[in-house]
Amino acid sequence: MKGGSSEASGSCKGRNSCSSTVMKGTDKCKIVENVMIAPDMYKMAFLSEHIAFNAHPGQFVHIKVPCDNSLLMRRPISIHDVHPQTGVVEIAYKVVGRGTRILSRMNAGQVIDVLGPLGQGFTISRGIKSAFVIGGGCGIAPLKFLARRLKEEGIAVTALLGFREREAVYGLSDFEEFSNRLLVTTDDGSLGRKGLVTQLLEEELKEQLPDVMFTCGPVPMLKVVQRLAREYSVPCQMSLEERMGCGIGGCLVCSCAIRTPNGDFEYKRVCKDGPVFWSREVMLDEATIEC
Amino acid sequence: MKPRLNVEICGISFKNPVIAASGTFGFGREYARYVDLNMLGGIAVKGLTLLPRKGNPPPRIAETPSGILNSVGLQNPGIDHFIEQELPQLLKYDTRIIVNINGNTIDEYCRMAEKLRGVPVHFLELNISCPNVKQGGVAFGTDPDLVYDITRSVKAHAGQPVIVKLTPNVTDIKEVAIAAEQGGADGISLINTVLGMAIDVKKRRPVLANIVGGLSGPAIKPIALRMVWEAAQVVSIPIIGMGGITTGEDVVEFLLAGATAVGVGTANLMSPTACIDILNQLEEYMVQNGVGDVKELIGRLETE
Numbered sequence: 001m002k003g004g005s006s007e008a009s010g011s012c013k014g015r016n017s018c019s020s021t022v023m024k025g026t027d028k029c030k031i032v033e034n035v036m037i038a039p040d041m042y043k044m045a046f047l048s049e050h051i052a053f054n055a056h057p058g059q060f061v062h063i064k065v066p067c068d069n070s071l072l073m074r075r076p077i078s079i080h081d082v083h084p085q086t087g088v089v090e091i092a093y094k095v096v097g098r099g100t101r102i103l104s105r106m107n108a109g110q111v112i113d114v115l116g117p118l119g120q121g122f123t124i125s126r127g128i129k130s131a132f133v134i135g136g137g138c139g140i141a142p143l144k145f146l147a148r149r150l151k152e153e154g155i156a157v158t159a160l161l162g163f164r165e166r167e168a169v170y171g172l173s174d175f176e177e178f179s180n181r182l183l184v185t186t187d188d189g190s191l192g193r194k195g196l197v198t199q200l201l202e203e204e205l206k207e208q209l210p211d212v213m214f215t216c217g218p219v220p221m222l223k224v225v226q227r228l229a230r231e232y233s234v235p236c237q238m239s240l241e242e243r244m245g246c247g248i249g250g251c252l253v254c255s256c257a258i259r260t261p262n263g264d265f266e267y268k269r270v271c272k273d274g275p276v277f278w279s280r281e282v283m284l285d286e287a288t289i290e291c
Numbered sequence: 292m293k294p295r296l297n298v299e300i301c302g303i304s305f306k307n308p309v310i311a312a313s314g315t316f317g318f319g320r321e322y323a324r325y326v327d328l329n330m331l332g333g334i335a336v337k338g339l340t341l342l343p344r345k346g347n348p349p350p351r352i353a354e355t356p357s358g359i360l361n362s363v364g365l366q367n368p369g370i371d372h373f374i375e376q377e378l379p380q381l382l383k384y385d386t387r388i389i390v391n392i393n394g395n396t397i398d399e400y401c402r403m404a405e406k407l408r409g410v411p412v413h414f415l416e417l418n419i420s421c422p423n424v425k426q427g428g429v430a431f432g433t434d435p436d437l438v439y440d441i442t443r444s445v446k447a448h449a450g451q452p453v454i455v456k457l458t459p460n461v462t463d464i465k466e467v468a469i470a471a472e473q474g475g476a477d478g479i480s481l482i483n484t485v486l487g488m489a490i491d492v493k494k495r496r497p498v499l500a501n502i503v504g505g506l507s508g509p510a511i512k513p514i515a516l517r518m519v520w521e522a523a524q525v526v527s528i529p530i531i532g533m534g535g536i537t538t539g540e541d542v543v544e545f546l547l548a549g550a551t552a553v554g555v556g557t558a559n560l561m562s563p564t565a566c567i568d569i570l571n572q573l574e575e576y577m578v579q580n581g582v583g584d585v586k587e588l589i590g591r592l593e594t595e
Contacts, residue, residue: 025325025326025562025563025564026562026563026564064561064562069357070356070357071354072354072357072358072359072508072509072557072560072561073352073354073359073560073561074561099354115562115563242349242350243349243350243351243352243353244352245352245359245361245560246315246321246559246560246563248321248322248324248325248563249317249321250315250316250317250321250322250559250560250563251314251315251317251361251363251559251560252314252317252337252346252351252363252366253349253351253352253361253363254349254351254352255346255348255349255351255366256349257348265345266345267345267346267349267366272321
């Protein structure tokens with residue numbers, strides 16, 4: 001990840017000397033905006049200088065569900081964009097259950113409890129000149145921050161975004177700003193090309209190969225992107241989603257199967273080792289057995 | 292005046308009664324970025340096995356009202372890796388280290404205890420209550436005769452005091468607690484998670500890939516309190532009470548019920564600073580209620 005890591009040094013030089021490494025924990029953040037941007041899809045902006053200043057594209061924040069103590073788990077939501085000058089952090093999220101429903105009803109001026117920025121985001125290697133950014137549905141959310149960063153780095157971005165239908169489309173103006181080419185598909189053809197974004201991706205790969213691909217979206221889409229990356233030998237990073245616990249790598253509940261060099265696999269932590277992984281390592285299909 | 296928080300278990304002093312519970316705190320490494328581990332009474336490390344374990348397939352967690360179901364399945368790097376790679380960084384902190392060990396057989400528990408002989412950890416926690424593994428685990432913890440046998444066998448090999456971690460998935464916790472004490476346990480910790488399940492009605496499938504898992508969090512606190520209280524009536528060895536503790540007042544409840552110290556588990560998943568927040572709340576309770584020494588609370592429940 002360019003720009004260094006936000007992780008504090010873990011070095012301890014003896015008993016009682018470790019308090020210097022203690023990081024900022026949870027943050028009470030004031031909401032400045034919370035609006036519906038598509039059916040069941042919301043964009044929230046809140047204030048956190050710490051997150052706005054330290055976040056990298058692909059990282060996430062872990063938000064405590066307000067107003068309902070019976071929902072114990074924080075909700076991991078990817079960072080949509082940050083504005084370090086104003087301390088504003090944007091998230092875009094889909095309402096998928098009670099927790100996100102409650103979040104969607106919060107208003108500007110109210111406060112939420114946020115932990116972050118967390119996880120390993122997208123790696124933007126030096127020397128990269130061109131990138132494909134492939135997103136599907138709510139998986140497009142973290143790609144805005146990425147596309148903006150890629151543009152700032154002078155990297156030519158082709159954005160390929162897939163939505164179910166015209167009504168579900170959001171964020172296109174951002175990608176018009178941050179990408180050199182913007183290609184949109186809808187499943188029903190109500191906007192852009194009819195079909196799946198992966199069909200369009202394959203056509204594009206036949207024309208030109210980017211230095212790298214970045215993707216986030218539903219698992220069936222990721223599987224096709226992963227196969228195409230392999231077939232066309234393009235390095236590809238994918239952002240994964242999994243039910244999470246602590247969000248900081250302590251509880252081992254958000255695991256994903258990652259191929260090991262010896263042909264076996266191990267369960268890595270989506271929250272700490274990810275959520276972004278190299279697609280060649282990720283095992284999305286293979287039945288993983290208990291051991 | 293600052294209240295006294297230190298407690299003692301088997302002659303080993305804890306600076307306060309708050310212990311990070313096994314499986315929710317890794318080997319402390321991740322949490323050290325958010326809290327000063329020196330402030331904790333103790334850390335019970337992630338459950339270890341003789342050989343590394345991959346754990347169960349995902350999804351491994353489901354949220355239920357005021358609770359969490361998990362089926363991690365003892366994913367861990369193995370006891371040798373722990374001793375060589377993880378323990379050195381943990382020993383830099385001034386806190387008590389409790390090593391949670393798990394086996395498929397009594398012999399495996401004994402071999403792990405042997406490996407830990409001479410290793411500078413303070414306690415072994417015999418996990419005979421993990422609901423998420425097919426062999427061993429909870430199967431040992433539900434049979435008082437087996438609890439007695441395994442405790443006695445491990446005690447014969449252990450270099451450190453042995454705490455036996457009990458499962459709530461039994462008819463009579465008193466029988467099991469007595470069996471552990473008679474087997475030579477230096478203490479007991481309870482409760483481990485309550486076996487449960489959650490179903491996705493749209494998919495008509497269990498939420499957890501493992502189908503069933505262990506329930507933790509405030510949902511199980513009343514069960515845990517009752518069992519700690521029952522166990523405290525029948526054994527004289529110290530008890531580490533746990534199950535759904537999220538506040539300082541929860542700690543007070545467990546101490547009053549007879550626990551000498553407490554484990555904080557699920558709360559760590561809710562906030563990485565939970566143990567310290569709870570400790571501060573405990574101190575606040577003591578100041579407000581004129582309790583100068585936390586030991587004044589232990590077992591002081593009034594039922595008459």
